[in-house]
Amino acid sequence: xxxxxxxxLKVAEIAPGGMKAVEVDGHEIVIxxxxxxxxxxxxxxxxxxxxxxxxxxxxxxxxxxxxxxQFDVTTGEALSGPVxxxxxxxxxxxxxxxxxxxxxxxxQSVRTESIRTYPTKVDMDQxxxxxx
Amino acid sequence: xxxxxxxxxxxxxxxxxxxxxxxxxxxDQELKDFLLEQEVILEQKHGIPFCPCQPIRxxxxxxxxxxxxxxxxxxxxxxxxxxxxxxxxVHKDVTDPTQLQQIPLSEVPHAK
Numbered sequence: 001x002x003x004x005x006x007x008x009l010k011v012a013e014i015a016p017g018g019m020k021a022v023e024v025d026g027h028e029i030v031i032x033x034x035x036x037x038x039x040x041x042x043x044x045x046x047x048x049x050x051x052x053x054x055x056x057x058x059x060x061x062x063x064x065x066x067x068x069x070q071f072d073v074t075t076g077e078a079l080s081g082p083v084x085x086x087x088x089x090x091x092x093x094x095x096x097x098x099x100x101x102x103x104x105x106x107x108q109s110v111r112t113e114s115i116r117t118y119p120t121k122v123d124m125d126q127x128x129x130x131x132x
Numbered sequence: 133x134x135x136x137x138x139x140x141x142x143x144x145x146x147x148x149x150x151x152x153x154x155x156x157x158x159x160d161q162e163l164k165d166f167l168l169e170q171e172v173i174l175e176q177k178h179g180i181p182f183c184p185c186q187p188i189r190x191x192x193x194x195x196x197x198x199x200x201x202x203x204x205x206x207x208x209x210x211x212x213x214x215x216x217x218x219x220x221x222v223h224k225d226v227t228d229p230t231q232l233q234q235i236p237l238s239e240v241p242h243a244k
Contacts, residue, residue, distance in 0.1 A: 058144075058145070059144055061141055061144065061145075070141060072137065072141070077133075077134065077137055078133050079133065079134075079137055079138050079141045080133065080138060080141070080175060081133070081176075081179065082179065083179050083180065084178070084179040084180065086192055088192070089191050089192055089193070112133065
């Protein structure tokens with residue numbers, strides 16, 4: 001079991017409430033520091049693959065910076081999908097309106113999936129992640 | 133997406149918002165669970181957790197005034213009732229929410 005874990009970062013490299021992306025064995029993962037508890041999850045958002053470390057971490061809830069989909073970093077569970085943008089109340093130019101309508105129709109079928117998590121442990125000042 | 137998980141997440145975020153406003157979740161657990169569940173359903177439909185007890189208006193600026201917790205947009209009205217419109221939040225000093233009534237805005241003195 002010990003051999004499954006890979007050293008990824010020093011504890012001091014992530015402040016509480018912070019996140020950092022690393023690559024381990026070809027896998028992109030994000031390490032989250034939730035007030036001293038470390039969690040690792042796949043880097044790509046379960047909605048549209050944005051880099052999750054660019055988002056915000058509040059408690060154990062990660063909000064993606066791209067469309068504000070939210071995930072529980074302890075389980076990887078998707079908590080909410082994207083937040084709709086403000087298109088304004090004024091009517092849009094016809095071409096732009098049609099484009100946005102088509103885009104919205106395409107986006108409707110995009111689901112927000114839960115994301116994979118990885119076991120972590122802290123040994124001395126090092127954060128270790130198991131890729132299994 | 134799991135409704136129960138989302139309810140917990142909304143509770144986590146709302147608590148941080150309403151606490152500095154002088155409010156807390158209603159002690160009525162059944163009502164709290166029901167209202168949070170309705171908000172999750174509204175969020176799944178619209179992408180935004182609107183108040184489940186108020187109509188969603190077509191103009192965005194108006195609709196945004198009923199995004200939960202909507203206390204800052206209706207401060208005088210809710211302070212007069214010691215609760216928000218749907219009753220999910222009550223003043224911190226409230227122990228028995230059954231004593232609180234909904235009061236129409238038109239009957240609240242000095243409320244806008």
